[in-house]
Each structure stands twice: as structure tokens, then as C-alpha cells.
Amino acid sequence: MTSPDPTPSAEDSGGVDILTFGCRLNTYESEVMRGHAAMLDDVIIVNTCAVTGEAERQARQAIRRAHRERPGARIVVTGCAAQIDPDRWAAIPGVSRVLGNEDKLKPESWSAKALTEGHAVSDIMAAKETAAHLVTDFAGRTRAFVQVQQGCDHRCTFCIIPFGRGPSRSVPVGAVVDQVRALVTAGYREVVLTGVDITSWGGDLPGTPRLGQLCRRLLALVPELERLRLSSVDPVEIDEDIWRLLENEERFMPYLHLSLQAGSDMILKRMKRRHLVADAAAVIDRARAIRPEIGIGADLIAGFPTEDEALFEETLSFLEQAALPYLHVFPYSARPDTPAARMPAIPVVERKARAARIRAIGATTASAYYRSLLGRDLKVLMETPESGHSAEFAPVRLATDRSEAGRIEILRATAVDEGGLVAEIV
Numbered sequence: 001m002t003s004p005d006p007t008p009s010a011e012d013s014g015g016v017d018i019l020t021f022g023c024r025l026n027t028y029e030s031e032v033m034r035g036h037a038a039m040l041d042d043v044i045i046v047n048t049c050a051v052t053g054e055a056e057r058q059a060r061q062a063i064r065r066a067h068r069e070r071p072g073a074r075i076v077v078t079g080c081a082a083q084i085d086p087d088r089w090a091a092i093p094g095v096s097r098v099l100g101n102e103d104k105l106k107p108e109s110w111s112a113k114a115l116t117e118g119h120a121v122s123d124i125m126a127a128k129e130t131a132a133h134l135v136t137d138f139a140g141r142t143r144a145f146v147q148v149q150q151g152c153d154h155r156c157t158f159c160i161i162p163f164g165r166g167p168s169r170s171v172p173v174g175a176v177v178d179q180v181r182a183l184v185t186a187g188y189r190e191v192v193l194t195g196v197d198i199t200s201w202g203g204d205l206p207g208t209p210r211l212g213q214l215c216r217r218l219l220a221l222v223p224e225l226e227r228l229r230l231s232s233v234d235p236v237e238i239d240e241d242i243w244r245l246l247e248n249e250e251r252f253m254p255y256l257h258l259s260l261q262a263g264s265d266m267i268l269k270r271m272k273r274r275h276l277v278a279d280a281a282a283v284i285d286r287a288r289a290i291r292p293e294i295g296i297g298a299d300l301i302a303g304f305p306t307e308d309e310a311l312f313e314e315t316l317s318f319l320e321q322a323a324l325p326y327l328h329v330f331p332y333s334a335r336p337d338t339p340a341a342r343m344p345a346i347p348v349v350e351r352k353a354r355a356a357r358i359r360a361i362g363a364t365t366a367s368a369y370y371r372s373l374l375g376r377d378l379k380v381l382m383e384t385p386e387s388g389h390s391a392e393f394a395p396v397r398l399a400t401d402r403s404e405a406g407r408i409e410i411l412r413a414t415a416v417d418e419g420g421l422v423a424e425i426v
Helices: 024-036 053-069 080-084 086-090 173-185 211-221 240-248 265-271 277-290 309-322 348-372
Strands: 016-020 043-048 074-079 095-098 143-147 190-194 227-230 255-261 295-302 326-331 377-382 387-390 395-398 408-417 420-425
Touching: 016 024, 016 053, 024 043, 024 143, 024 190, 043 053, 043 080, 053 074, 053 080, 074 080, 080 086, 086 095, 143 173, 173 190, 173 211, 190 211, 211 227, 211 240, 227 255, 240 277, 255 265, 255 277, 265 309, 277 295, 277 309, 295 309, 295 348, 309 348, 326 348, 348 408, 348 420, 377 420, 395 408
Parallel strands: 016 043, 043 074, 074 095, 143 190, 190 227, 255 295, 295 326, 395 420
Antiparallel strands: 377 387, 377 408, 387 395, 408 420
């Protein structure tokens, strides 16, 4: 899960503006829609997220603001929240059309005629495959996202996303290779593989290949690709090819982001997760044994129903021991019709307080991790002339020097501040 951008805007560009909320997959799909809708004029696309109630609230607020500021624009609402409850979004003043997650990626949905034909929300649970899309530009970004997988077959008790994304389906290897080649040709140095549950990639393809095999073939078939990174992975589905790449392939970034959610076995069972705390700890230990400098992150939910103080302390204790530098923390948000929404709830104020306590641990471990990188020469993809992220995904800014966005610079970390590492060009 990725939190929504709290400040998207729809400035009047005279063409198509896109407000994207939520995950990297939504970012990728927004670029697909941008290409399909390029010939339209005065259209605002709102690509919603349904992970939390806050993500939905922000999207509704953005729609109302866009309609107020640009009353003549046609507003098209799509994404997971729109897929799950299209009538609710269609009723918001100013909304011209609601598109489902399958429909939004079809070129025919973005003709001038189609915009006059009303809402289009297909049955996402009937989806059988994921079409490949050739995207060669990510507006304002120096790393590119490539969708390799869509949907999810698991049913975690807190999660509504399978009902917005449908069953798991994989993009074939050849289509992924073509997409990555096109991006490299367009000048991108780093590609991030993304999806809803990317470690399930290949389960519906002939021979049931695994994600690591896809990564290995990508790096072999696109030797010009300089950096390959994974988005969030399930701890129990990291296959042996991924471990071998971490150990032996410099172009495979030393970074893992785990879909962890809790550090208590009881809470993990009630979430219907497929791993236990020991499984996550084993992954972390193995990763650090292979690449001691590896950056490791985790998604976490604070205040899950039934989580008493003792169970929450188990999560805190695990996080203190694991010392993960990148914690992505959500206060639990009840999603309609999910099993967790029927469990005894923790008060909202307590959920927020627990999220703050987890984030405090994250800030401490991040600072310690950054200090461990001091004096090292880091390969940093510059996102602005002054800042970027290292291979380990540590945020780095230049103290006095300047580079240019899109370059990979060798920077020596010289100090730590509240934003990450301070460095100089070697």
C-alpha cells in the first residue's frame, strides 16, 4: 500500500490534467490514460484510491475543488474507489463520467464521443488478463514504473482492494521486456516493477514462472537498463532467483519493501496474512547477510481491531529489533464489507497515537541507518539538480554541488540531517 498524495492539483493546462491518488500502479495507469486522452481538451481525470477512508476523502475534496475552480471542465473519476462504489462518485457535483479500472485503460474510453456516453464500470471480478501498455514518459519523474501484474487472489481481512482490482493476472515476459526497452530508449535509468501483488506474478502464465525469473530475464534481455527495483513484496513469496539477484547482480537494487502489516503473530492471523513474525525476521536476516547495506522498508497498520496494548507492544518490540529504516504506517481504516470491519474496533484517536509511536521508531532507525552509510560512495539517481535516492533508496541531497535530474552520480555521504543524507560529488 502506498499513501495518497495529499496535494494533487488540477491547474488549467487547456488539455488533460490528472490527479493521482494511491499506489505506484495508479501512477503507471495515470500515464496510460494520459496517452489515451491526449487529444481531449479541458478534461480532469481523478484516479482514486480505496486503501483508506482518508484516501477517498482527499479524492472527493479534490473533485469538489476542481469543479469549483474549473466549472467548465469535464471531470472523469476512475480508480479503485470508483470501481467499488461508482454510484457514490457519480453523484458528486461536477462529475461527468465514472470509469472502472478495466475501462479506464481502453483507448476507446477516451474518445470525445465516449465522454458523452455515461458511466462505464465493468465487472472487475470477471477480468481474465491484463493488457500490456506502452508508456514512455512519466511526467516529472526520473524513475519509471512498469506494471507486471494486476489484481489479487488473497483475502486479507482488512483489505478491499481485490474488489477494486479483480483476480491476479500477469503481464507476459515479452510485453514487460518491450515496455522496459522503450523506457530505456526514452532515457530512463531506473525501472520499478509494480502491481497489486507482484510476487504472485507468473501464477497464471504457462509454466508458472516466478517473479525472480522475470527479473533475471529482464536484466539479461535489456542490458542497457542500469537499475531495476521492486515495489512492495510479500515476505513469504520471495523466490530463490530474487535472492541470487540480490547477491550477484549490481543492477538489481539492494532494497526490499515488505508487506508486513504487523509484528504480532496473533494480529497477523486475524489479518489473514500468510506469514508470521519469524518469517519476516528470517527474510530481514537473510537480506542483510547477503547485502549488509540493504535498505529495507515495511507497510504497517496501527490499531487493527482487537489489537490490545500487549499485542501492539509485540509489534513495537519487533520493529525495534528489526531496525527497518523505511516504515510506511497507516492507522487502521475500516473498509466496508471486509471481515475486519466487523471486529471489535480500536478508538480512532488510539489508532492515530499508535501510528505516531511506530513512526517515531521509524525515524530513529532511519537516522541510525543513514549514519551507517556515512563515508560511503553511493550511486544516486538524481531527481532534481540537488537531490535524489541512492541504490538503497536513502534520500540524499547535495550540500553545495549541483548535478542534473536523471543522472546517476557517485556521491559521498558526509552528514545526516532531518531529511536523510547530505553528500558531495566524488
